Amino acid sequence: MVEVLSQTSDRSAEFETQDLLLNVGPQHPSTHGVFRMVMTVDGEVVRDVIPYIGYLHRGAEKLCETMDFRQGIGFMDRTEYLAAFNAELSYVMAVEALADLEVPERAQWIRMILSELNRLSSHFMFLGAFGVDTGVFGTPFIYAWREREALIDLFEEVSGDRMMYAYFRPGGVAWDVPVNFVDRVKEVLISSAQGIDDFDSLLSENEIFLARTQGVGSISAERAIALGMSGPSLRASGVDMDIRRDEPYLKYDQVEWDVITGEHGDVFDRYYCRVLEMRESIKIISQCLDRLAPGPILPEKMPRMLRTPPGEVYLRTEAPRGEYGVYMVSKGGNRPYRCKVRSSCLSNLQALHELTVGEYVADAIIILGSIDIVLSEVDR
Amino acid sequence: MRGIAKSMARTFAVFLRKPVTRDYPSYHKPIPERDRAFPLLLWDEDIHEPFCTGCHACERACPVECMTVLMKDNPNHKTLDGTSSRRKIIDKFWIDYARCMRCNICVEVCNFDAIAMNNTWEGHETSVYDRQDLVMDLQQLLSQSRTGNINEWVPVLGQTNETISEADAEDSEVSN
Ligand code: SF4
Ligand code: SF4
Numbered sequence: 001m002v003e004v005l006s007q008t009s010d011r012s013a014e015f016e017t018q019d020l021l022l023n024v025g026p027q028h029p030s031t032h033g034v035f036r037m038v039m040t041v042d043g044e045v046v047r048d049v050i051p052y053i054g055y056l057h058r059g060a061e062k063l064c065e066t067m068d069f070r071q072g073i074g075f076m077d078r079t080e081y082l083a084a085f086n087a088e089l090s091y092v093m094a095v096e097a098l099a100d101l102e103v104p105e106r107a108q109w110i111r112m113i114l115s116e117l118n119r120l121s122s123h124f125m126f127l128g129a130f131g132v133d134t135g136v137f138g139t140p141f142i143y144a145w146r147e148r149e150a151l152i153d154l155f156e157e158v159s160g161d162r163m164m165y166a167y168f169r170p171g172g173v174a175w176d177v178p179v180n181f182v183d184r185v186k187e188v189l190i191s192s193a194q195g196i197d198d199f200d201s202l203l204s205e206n207e208i209f210l211a212r213t214q215g216v217g218s219i220s221a222e223r224a225i226a227l228g229m230s231g232p233s234l235r236a237s238g239v240d241m242d243i244r245r246d247e248p249y250l251k252y253d254q255v256e257w258d259v260i261t262g263e264h265g266d267v268f269d270r271y272y273c274r275v276l277e278m279r280e281s282i283k284i285i286s287q288c289l290d291r292l293a294p295g296p297i298l299p300e301k302m303p304r305m306l307r308t309p310p311g312e313v314y315l316r317t318e319a320p321r322g323e324y325g326v327y328m329v330s331k332g333g334n335r336p337y338r339c340k341v342r343s344s345c346l347s348n349l350q351a352l353h354e355l356t357v358g359e360y361v362a363d364a365i366i367i368l369g370s371i372d373i374v375l376s377e378v379d380r
Numbered sequence: 381m382r383g384i385a386k387s388m389a390r391t392f393a394v395f396l397r398k399p400v401t402r403d404y405p406s407y408h409k410p411i412p413e414r415d416r417a418f419p420l421l422l423w424d425e426d427i428h429e430p431f432c433t434g435c436h437a438c439e440r441a442c443p444v445e446c447m448t449v450l451m452k453d454n455p456n457h458k459t460l461d462g463t464s465s466r467r468k469i470i471d472k473f474w475i476d477y478a479r480c481m482r483c484n485i486c487v488e489v490c491n492f493d494a495i496a497m498n499n500t501w502e503g504h505e506t507s508v509y510d511r512q513d514l515v516m517d518l519q520q521l522l523s524q525s526r527t528g529n530i531n532e533w534v535p536v537l538g539q540t541n542e543t544i545s546e547a548d549a550e551d552s553e554v555s556n
Contacts, residue, residue, distance in 0.1 A: 067443055072443075075443070146400050156414075157412040157414065160412075160484070160499075161482060164481065169537070172538070175538070175539045176540045201386050202391065205383035205387070206384055206387045209383075295540070296538070302537075
């Protein structure tokens with residue numbers, strides 16, 4: 001990279017050159033949503049990048065203030081449509097912490113299975129889209145959608161909806177999983193494991209893919225922490241941090257699994273961390289399935305309208321893209337006084353400038369793809 | 381080169397696998413029983429009137445305020461020489477399908493099991509050219525249930541598989 005920079009500066013001493021302002025988005029397929037970035041390019045090298053967000057802002061946080069705790073769940077789904085179970089999880093757990101509700105065992109295991117499955121489906125989505133970003137058009141995308149479809153069919157059988165589940169409730173889950181749930185999950189896990197193998201042999205050792213991704217968009221562990229990155233994007237830089245292990249919620253302290261970390265913090269590590277993380281998710285789910293015992297799924301004395309005592313709480317969980325936190329203030333009554341979402345995507349996006357400046361224009365797209373943003377979560 | 385050869389081999393192996401795609405118009409994917417599309421009103425076959433009493437509970441609980449409910453005195457009530465035990469009954473009912481976010485809350489709050497999420501919707505039946513046509517009135521909301529098209533699954537909050545099978549057992553006892 002340094003070579004290229006010095007070359008261009010040499011040349012600009014000879015010729016009069018001018019920086020070019022390059023606009024990407026808001027309607028650009030590789031921005032994964034409605035996102036706009038304005039890049040200043042000097043030849044092929046990016047000198048500056050300014051992200052513009054807010055095209056998908058729906059005011060979900062403000063809306064939650066006018067909704068009772070059950071009504072808010074639907075809006076939380078929509079803040080993070082690729083991993084709606086994880087978004088719901090943070091919200092309902094924040095409400096439970098405020099209202100001091102005890103969640104029955106079975107509901108906790110169900111929640112854990114579904115949020116890990118949702119992590120799988122979200123990472124499959126990433127793998128497919130990232131393949132397209134790097135220029136492997138078609139094949140990985142279709143492989144990913146094949147696996148994601150199986151997962152989404154399962155979610156539909158459980159909750160009734162394919163994306164906006166509205167299935168977790170303060171205190172537990174809305175209704176029980178279908179009778180054949182365990183067998184269905186096992187089926188889906190086999191096909192997902194196969195899908196991960198497909199990706200692994202398709203991309204992880206492919207020389208063209210490696211040439212494209214290794215050493216591009218690196219970030220050091222210190223800078224990644226300073227910029228507030230979280231999730232796989234942070235772990236790829238070698239930071240051993242996972243909320244599921246460090247502050248166990250649900251039943252994560254009762255299952256065996258490893259936290260995956262990378263070394264270089266480049267685009268390839270961010271990709272590979274996710275691939276390995278999916279295998280860990282499969283491990284977690286198989287252990288959860290063995291522990292799933294019959295029992296109640298909501299506390300016995302659940303009021304029809306949940307009211308909480310005054311108080312405030314910040315609750316964070318490990319969503320597929322990183323730390324998804326909900327800060328909730330209650331002044332008593334049946335609705336939050338303030339509900340603020342700490343979105344992992346927005347924080348990860350802060351690193352875009354540092355990752356992109358000094359790289360080629362063509363790599364800007366894969367860098368953006370590698371931090372895996374969901375614009376609905378950035379803008380809320 | 382080894383990596384590229386490996387990925388080509390994998391692509392070829394996947395190519396030989398059984399395809400997961402289906403020929404759509406000739407094959408329709410079975411819809412799961414719990415599928416939640418849009419809310420519909422249910423029809424009481426025994427006394428030929430809707431279950432809904434127009435109690436406004438769903439209207440108040442709907443997060444996006446897409447329902448409008450108007451009630452009237454039931455002309456078919458017992459005191460008026462009718463057969464129904466419902467004193468009040470639904471007069472007019474609108475649900476704006478364009479605004480509904482399919483959250484299932486209206487079904488959960490209804491005390492009369494009068495409303496259910498449509499689980500026969502394949503995604504194209506309500507296609508319209510004008511958004512106004514997505515505001516469904518009482519007749520449209522009841523039509524599926526009246527013709528027996530909907531095999532409703534009315535979820536009860538907190539229902540476990542054990543209680544479901546108990547209820548099934550009771551049902552079969554009654555029918556025996
Ligand atoms: S559908 Fe149920 S809750 Fe809604 S008005 Fe009718 S009876 Fe009341
Ligand atoms: S499903 Fe939700 S949004 Fe739709 S009508 Fe019922 S309560 Fe309203």
